[in-house]
Amino acid sequence: MNFNIKNISLISGSLRKDSFNTKVLRNIEKEIIVQGFTTTFVDLNDFPIPFYNEDIELQAIPYNVLKLKNILQSSSGLIVSSPEYNGEISAVLKNMFDWLSRKSINGIPKKNFLDLKTIVVGVSIGKNGAKRSLERLQVLLGNLGVNKDILSYSLAKASNDIFDNRGNLLIDEEIIIIKDLIANYLSSADFLNDKLENLNKKVIQN
């Protein structure tokens, strides 16, 4: 897969079939497509990977980890949503990031996340809108090397009633917030240039 400057990867941290996080992320994806970008949606049910274990890594990096690395390296943007489980991000998401944080032999540290323009999303059924796990996600992704200006979106009190039967969000104010967020995200200064500049530097270094 080649780097596509107009491609945004979206990863849902919930495995649940009717996940509110996945539904909100799908609404965000639609908005990105409307605004002329392409997307790669990652449902982690389709990318099973073992718990991180250095012994497994030394034998062979799991194929799905390589696939996910490829997806991130070919995108200029990343949007991740996570449910809040006891104040933390989901274990499946943390496990994926642990695998992806590892550089291959002679690889460039943090290459997978280098300057990805990022939005963190948290949806919960409670009234705090997954704010604690959103903070964790923001710190984690910052440490991994994404573009430092991380945007966030939080939705509280989610329920089946706020979506139609196709998963479209029904709350007008939230639809407007998402539209504005994505317009701001896609137009943010330096978004694409930063990534291109760093890729060029890497080519020169190698």
Ligand SMILES: Cc1cc2nc3c(=O)[nH]c(=O)nc-3n(C[C@H](O)[C@H](O)[C@H](O)COP(=O)(O)O)c2cc1C
């Ligand atoms: C083990 C567990 C822990 C949870 N902890 C929290 C929590 O700390 N804060 C919160 O707002 N909701 C919490 N919830 C409720 C989730 O917000 C709710 O299950 C939500 O629907 C999960 O996201 P999903 O619909 O995308 O799967 C918890 C749910 C589970 C199963």
